[in-house]
Each structure stands twice: as structure tokens, then as C-alpha cells.
Amino acid sequence: MAQALVLNFMDGRKIDSVLAAPFKTKSNVVEVYLPEKPDSRQVFPFQDLCAIFIKGTPDLSKYQTTEGLEEIETVPGERYRVHMVNMSGDEGFFGIPGQKDSPYKMIFFISAGVKKRLRLNSLGEIILEKGFASEDQVDECLAEQGKLRGKRIGDILSEDACMNHSAVDSAISKARKEIGHGRNIRVGDILISAGIVTKEQVEAALASQESGRKKRIGALLIDKGYITEEQLLMALSAKFRMRFVDLKGVTPNQMALNVLTYEIIDRLKIFPIEADEKRIIVATSEPTDHNINEILRFNTNRAIELVASTSVQIAAAIEKYFQKPEDSMNLLLQDLDEGQITIEEENEDTSVRETDSQVIKFVNGILLEAFKQGVSDIHLEPKPGKGPLQVRYRLDGDCRIEHQIPPNFKRAIMSRIKIMANLDIAERRRPQSGKILLQSDRKKIEYRVEITPTVGGLEDAVLRILSSSKPLSLDEMGFSDRNLSEFKRIIAKPYGIVLCVGPTGSGKTTSLHSALSHLNKPDRKIWTAEDPVEITQDGLRQVQMNPKIGFSFPEALRSFLRADPDIIMIGEMRDSETAKIAIEASLTGHLVFSTLHTNSAPETVVRLIEMGMDPFNFSDAMLGVLAQRLIKRLCGKCKKAYHPEKKDLDELASAYGEKYFEEDGLSSDLENTTLMKAVGCPACDHSGFRGRTAIHELLIGTEDIKVAIKKSISLEALRALAIENGMRTLRMDGISKVFQGDTTIDQIYRVSL
Numbered sequence: 001m002a003q004a005l006v007l008n009f010m011d012g013r014k015i016d017s018v019l020a021a022p023f024k025t026k027s028n029v030v031e032v033y034l035p036e037k038p039d040s041r042q043v044f045p046f047q048d049l050c051a052i053f054i055k056g057t058p059d060l061s062k063y064q065t066t067e068g069l070e071e072i073e074t075v076p077g078e079r080y081r082v083h084m085v086n087m088s089g090d091e092g093f094f095g096i097p098g099q100k101d102s103p104y105k106m107i108f109f110i111s112a113g114v115k116k117r118l119r120l121n122s123l124g125e126i127i128l129e130k131g132f133a134s135e136d137q138v139d140e141c142l143a144e145q146g147k148l149r150g151k152r153i154g155d156i157l158s159e160d161a162c163m164n165h166s167a168v169d170s171a172i173s174k175a176r177k178e179i180g181h182g183r184n185i186r187v188g189d190i191l192i193s194a195g196i197v198t199k200e201q202v203e204a205a206l207a208s209q210e211s212g213r214k215k216r217i218g219a220l221l222i223d224k225g226y227i228t229e230e231q232l233l234m235a236l237s238a239k240f241r242m243r244f245v246d247l248k249g250v251t252p253n254q255m256a257l258n259v260l261t262y263e264i265i266d267r268l269k270i271f272p273i274e275a276d277e278k279r280i281i282v283a284t285s286e287p288t289d290h291n292i293n294e295i296l297r298f299n300t301n302r303a304i305e306l307v308a309s310t311s312v313q314i315a316a317a318i319e320k321y322f323q324k325p326e327d328s329m330n331l332l333l334q335d336l337d338e339g340q341i342t343i344e345e346e347n348e349d350t351s352v353r354e355t356d357s358q359v360i361k362f363v364n365g366i367l368l369e370a371f372k373q374g375v376s377d378i379h380l381e382p383k384p385g386k387g388p389l390q391v392r393y394r395l396d397g398d399c400r401i402e403h404q405i406p407p408n409f410k411r412a413i414m415s416r417i418k419i420m421a422n423l424d425i426a427e428r429r430r431p432q433s434g435k436i437l438l439q440s441d442r443k444k445i446e447y448r449v450e451i452t453p454t455v456g457g458l459e460d461a462v463l464r465i466l467s468s469s470k471p472l473s474l475d476e477m478g479f480s481d482r483n484l485s486e487f488k489r490i491i492a493k494p495y496g497i498v499l500c501v502g503p504t505g506s507g508k509t510t511s512l513h514s515a516l517s518h519l520n521k522p523d524r525k526i527w528t529a530e531d532p533v534e535i536t537q538d539g540l541r542q543v544q545m546n547p548k549i550g551f552s553f554p555e556a557l558r559s560f561l562r563a564d565p566d567i568i569m570i571g572e573m574r575d576s577e578t579a580k581i582a583i584e585a586s587l588t589g590h591l592v593f594s595t596l597h598t599n600s601a602p603e604t605v606v607r608l609i610e611m612g613m614d615p616f617n618f619s620d621a622m623l624g625v626l627a628q629r630l631i632k633r634l635c636g637k638c639k640k641a642y643h644p645e646k647k648d649l650d651e652l653a654s655a656y657g658e659k660y661f662e663e664d665g666l667s668s669d670l671e672n673t674t675l676m677k678a679v680g681c682p683a684c685d686h687s688g689f690r691g692r693t694a695i696h697e698l699l700i701g702t703e704d705i706k707v708a709i710k711k712s713i714s715l716e717a718l719r720a721l722a723i724e725n726g727m728r729t730l731r732m733d734g735i736s737k738v739f740q741g742d743t744t745i746d747q748i749y750r751v752s753l
């Protein structure tokens with residue numbers, strides 16, 4: 001028989017219906033027949049509903065429920081007491097009605113239609129359950145709370161005003177006799193008229209009585225030092241079924257920052273974490289304040305999810321992301337000592353034009369601050385109209401907002417950057433590129449500047465900080481044992497081509513420089529053509545490309561070939577002309593290194609053939625192709641070991657490939673496997689990750705592989721053959737690094753295909 005339902009809409013309407021298709025919460029819709037149209041199937045999206053009642057008799061024994069009853073209040077304002085069923089998702093959750101005679105066996109509450117959830121266990125019970133305090137401590141505070149609630153004004157006055165208890169009592173009974181027992185007269189008034197206390201003392205006592213009555217169990221436990229404020233907040237968030245969020249590891253999305261005004265954020269002491277068109281997640285340190293939800297719903301017209309965070313973290317986050325623009329600038333100016341920086345003039349004839357000294361100091365401050373923090377790119381993004389100039393830094397692969405500069409500085413700061421980079425400050429309609437050289441504490445820092453016109457007659461500037469640091473040694477590159485020894489073996493060959501591939505920002509150039517540094521000896525001539533030269537090494541002859549005058553990779557390559565090279569590095573094989581000359585060079589007795597924007601090692605081979613390379617030439621030349629990605633490394637100070645569940649290990653095994661998982665010795669002793677997870681500590685800015693490491697995929701040009709390339713084998717077949725020959729894919733290499741405790745599986749899935 002078809003399942004009867006009652007649909008409860010956001011506007012409070014309830015409509016009888018019959019289920020028309022299996023109910024799948026993930027589909028975000030319910031399909032039903034309505035009584036008046038029994039033949040036509042109706043589809044209702046969850047966003048119009050707050051709850052779906054499933055008719056029948058409640059039976060707790062059939063389902064696994066979490067302990068205790070919960071009270072659910074829907075958006076239309078109705079409340080239900082239910083046992084929560086352990087099968088909830090983001091879309092909503094199931095509850096079994098608390099009353100046995102309920103006409104519903106279950107209720108599905110839609111997340112966006114729920115105004116609030118409350119566990120009916122007392123806060124004391126939850127604090128015990130979490131193990132924050134002992135039973136004795138909770139009992140002690142409950143007893144004290146009882147005493148506070150029962151406290152009379154006379155008691156408080158005799159304590160606070162340091163009066164004799166019996167003097168107060170006798171004054172009261174004397175007055176009662178005079179006035180008569182039936183009359184309603186206040187104790188405070190009696191004592192004032194008896195001249196025992198002042199009006200102010202009575203008012204203070206009344207206030208203290210009021211606050212004593214309101215004193216909650218949590219505050220008492222904190223007063224006595226039994227629990228911390230954070231633990232109370234965790235218990236409260238459990239009671240109100242909120243997530244507890246550590247804001248230090250959180251970066252809000254742009255919409256979250258735009259949806260609410262600073263005025264509301266400051267008034268409610270809340271912090272918006274994430275928002276889209278329909279919903280917003282907001283952190284509060286006051287889970288008991290139910291007005292917040294109402295106010296936010298009214299102001300944003302979105303479904304609200306409140307999460308709990310400590311007041312300290314919320315205040316810090318507000319300051320960081322909503323600071324008044326002026327504050328940001330002043331802070332940075334304070335940090336900067338006078339005369340710390342000089343600009344290196346590339347062309348003698350360009351004199352630095354006079355501008356506001358505050359602007360000069362500020363721009364210098366940003367450049368230096370970003371360099372010191374190890375940032376890779378600085379983004380200057382002026383918002384239209386009266387919007388501020390937003391400054392974001394990219395660190396370890398992610399951007400984050402660092403400063404908001406007042407709008408009246410927009411033009412001056414952009415002009416200043418253009419002046420420093422020798423660009424035309426009058427040109428605001430076309431992109432311009434240049435570079436800035438700074439000298440600070442004897443260190444030379446180079447910034448590659450890209451100015452791009454944006455809507456509203458504005459311009460964005462992005463500054464890449466080129467590290468003038470030494471290249472890593474091959475042993476520090478995070479290679480697996482096999483990859484390290486094979487890579488060293490192939491680059492020791494006298495001629496042939498070695499390619500390093502991956503998307504922008506995958507560390508290709510760093511790897512090639514490490515290889516060059518390994519080979520950099522006085523008996524070898526090494527030429528490099530780069531755009532830009534990011535890493536410099538003594539001994540290498542490095543050449544910067546200059547597309548403005550048509551000096552490009554092919555021209556540099558031809559020049560190198562006439563200039564007696566042993567080893568040649570070409571920054572990037574951007575076109576087939578460059579690729580062809582590079583392969584020719586490697587076949588005529590030179591060792592050639594280059595990079596390519598391909599995703600995997602086998603794909604690189606297929607791509608080059610598609611670009612028109614001769615399969616015979618290329619297979620003869622190819623020593624190896626190294627694909628790589630950068631991943632975040634777990635913070636060594638706080639990472640924590642844990643035993644993964646069987647299903648997680650099975651998942652890892654199948655992602656690795658069951659056969660090789662066993663062959664590579666990862667499957668042995670599953671019971672004793674420990675992996676590492678992110679925790680967060682001051683050393684890693686509470687993100688749980690610190691710095692990066694690489695994962696690799698090294699395809700070696702073995703005889704098998706060369707024969708296969710000559711036969712123009714398919715990509716899939718080439719990959720399979722390579723794995724048989726010992727290559728491990730990016731994902732496989734990443735999974736081994738998860739087993740070594742260097743990173744987490746999420747990091748691998750984020751970057752590998």
C-alpha cells in the first residue's frame with residue numbers, strides 16, 4: 001500500500017498526499033499524488049517545505065536513535081519532540097515522535113525549514129556526558145544554583161551590607177506587627193523606613209537577587225574553575241545541535257563577507273563563514289540567543305545555519321575581515337621602519353616621482369610583509385565606487401584577504417606600483433607587465449608585476465614574488481625511493497630529453513632547477529632560457545626571454561646550439577616549433593630539460609605526438625617524463641595518529657589499485673595501520689598544515705615504452721604499461737605519502753586525477 005504523507009510547507013500549510021516515488025533525501029524533492037488529482041504526479045522541492053510527516057505508528061525499536069529527546073521548531077513556528085534517527089544528511093534529518101499515540105511513525109525535517117533544535121537533556125547532563133566536569137562538581141553547582149534562586153532580599157542585605165542577620169529579622173517582624181500581616185509591603189521599604197539600610201543598598205540587593213536567580217549552571221561551573229568557557233560553549237552547541245567551529249582555520253567566502261553589514265555583525269557579535277544565494281552559515285558565541293536567527297533571516301532572506309565559536313575568536317575574525325580600512329593601513333605603517341627599503345633602479349634615467357609619502361611607505365610595507373610571510377603572489381583588487389582596495393596574499397596555494405585599504409588611496413597605490421615597475425601610469429585601458437626590484441636587509445627581492453584593467457575604469461595588480469633562494473637538493477624534493485634513484489639515473493645520461501609536467505604552480509621549475517643544481521659542475525656548460533628567471537644559480541648561464549622584442553624560446557634555443565652547450569633548459573615548450581628544436585637538440589648529443597602544461601606523464605607523450613612530433617624521434621630522445629603536484633604537508637607539531645576504519649582502508653586500496661596496493665606492501669597488517677590527521681596549533685596558524693611537499697609520477701623511457709610510443713599506443717594502454725614497468729601514478733604516490741603520515745587523503749584527491 002502506498003505510503004501516506006503530510007507535507008508541511010514553509011508558509012505553515014499542511015497537505016495530505018501519497019508518496020509517488022521512493023523517497024530519496026539526496027534528490028531534494030518529494031514526488032507525491034494529491035487527493036484531488038490522484039493520477040498526476042506532483043513534485044515538490046525541499047526548499048518549499050519545512051517537514052514531511054510519514055503516517056503510521058511510531059516504533060522506536062526499529063531504528064537506531066541518539067539518546068534523549070530533541071525539540072525541533074520549524075520555520076512556521078511549530079514545535080515537535082522527537083527521537084533523532086541516525087540517518088541524517090545535509091538536506092535534513094529524521095525523527096520519531098516522542099508520544100506513542102502520534103499519528104506519524106516518522107517526521108523528516110528539512111534543514112532549511114528548521115528554526116532551531118534543542119536537546120532536552122539538561123546542560124549539566126551534557127557536560128557530564130562530554131566528561132568536562134565530574135558529577136560532584138555538577139551537583140555542587142546545581143545545589144548552589146538552588147540556593148541562589150531561593151535567596152531572599154533580607155538574606156542578601158544581611159550578607160552584603162554586613163548587617164547582623166537577627167537585626168534585619170527583628171526589624172522586619174516589628175514592622176509587620178505595626179502594619180498588619182495582611183498588607184503587602186516590601187521588605188526593602190521596611191528596612192529603609194527603619195533606617196537600617198539606604199535606598200541604594202536595597203536597589204543593589206534587588207539587582208543581585210535578580211542576577212543570582214538568572215545565574216546558569218554553566219556560569220557557576222566556570223566561576224568555580226571546573227570547566228572552561230570553551231567547554232561550556234561546546235556543551236551548549238551540543239544542546240542546541242550546532243556545530244562547534246574553530247574559526248582560526250576558517251576563511252569565509254566572498255559572498256559571506258558581502259551579505260551582512262558591518263553594523264549587524266558588530267551589534268550581534270557574529271561572524272559569517274559561508275554563504276550562497278539560499279543560505280548562510282554564521283558563527284555565534286551565544287547559542288542561547290534565539291533572536292539572532294530571526295534577525296539574520298530577516299536581514300539576509302536566506303536559510304540560516306548558526307554554528308558556535310568562542311567570543312574571542314569571533315572578535316578576532318571580525319577584526320581581521322571587517323576591520324575599518326584605516327586601521328589596516330595604520331597597522332602596516334607602524335610596522336615599517338623608516339629607510340628600511342630602497343628601490344633598485346633598473347634604468348638610471350627613471351627618477352621616482354614624488355607622491356604621498358604615506359602611499360610610498362604603504363606599498364613598500366605590503367611588498368616586504370608579503371615577502372617575509374613567504375607569500376607567492378600579492379593581489380591588489382580595487383572594488384568599484386566607494387568600495388575599498390582589497391589586498392589578498394596567496395600562501396601555500398590558497399588566497400586570503402590581508403588588507404582593506406580606504407577607497408581614496410586606490411589610484412595613488414596603483415600609480416605607485418606602476419612607477420616602481422617602470423610602467424606607464426597614464427595607460428589605464430590595456431594590460432601592462434613589468435617588474436620591481438627591492439633591496440631589503442641586503443636581500444634582493446624581485447616582483448613580477450601584471451596590471452590588468454577591470455570594469456569601472458579600474459585596474460588590478462598582481463605581483464608574483466620571485467624567490468631568489470637556492471634550489472632544493474633532489475633529496476629534499478619529496479621523491480619516493482624509486483623515483484629518486486630513477487630520476488638521478490636518467491639525468492646522469494649524456495643526452496636525451498627530460499620533461500617535467502603539471503599545471504601552473506605545481507613546482508615544475510623548482511624541480512628542473514634541482515636537477516640542474518645536481519648536474520652543475522665546472523666541466524659542463526649549462527644554458528637556460530626562462531620566462532621569467534625565478535631561481536638563479538651560480539654556474540648556469542641563464543637567459544631571460546623578452547617577447548616584447550620577439551626574443552622567444554626557439555630563437556634562444558638556436559643560439560644555445562651555436563654556443564657549445566652540454567645541457568640546455570627551456571622554460572616551457574609552448575609551441576611545436578620549440579618542442580621540435582628541443583627534441584632535435586637532444587638527439588644531437590645534448591641533455592635537454594623542459595616543462596609542459598599537461599596533467600600526467602603518459603598524457604604528455606600522447607600530446608607531443610598530437611602536436612606533430614615524430615614518434616620515432618621522440619621515443620629515441622625520451623629519457624623520462626616527471627608529472628608533479630604540490631600538496632599541503634601536515635604540521636609536524638600537531639598532527640595526530642589515528643586508526644582508520646576498515647572501509648576507509650578499502651577505499652584507499654581500491655583508489656591505489658588492489659593488485660599494486662598489495663605488491664607495494666601497503667596492505668600488510670591492516671589492523672595496525674595508523675594514519676595522521678590535521679589538528680591545528682599556533683605553529684601552523686591552526687590550519688593543521690604547514691608548508692608543502694610534492695607528489696610525482698615518473699615515466700621512464702624503457703625499451704618497452706619506446707616500442708609502444710613508436711606504435712602510437714593509446715593513452716590508457718600506455719598508462720597501464722608504464723605502471724607495469726614500475727611507474728606509480730600521482731594518486732598512487734600520494735596515497736603512499738598518506739601512509740607515511742605526510743599528508744591527508746583529501747589533499748591527494750584535491751590535486752590528483
Ligand SMILES: [Zn+2]
Binds near residue numbers: 635681688689
Ligand atoms: Zn600545527
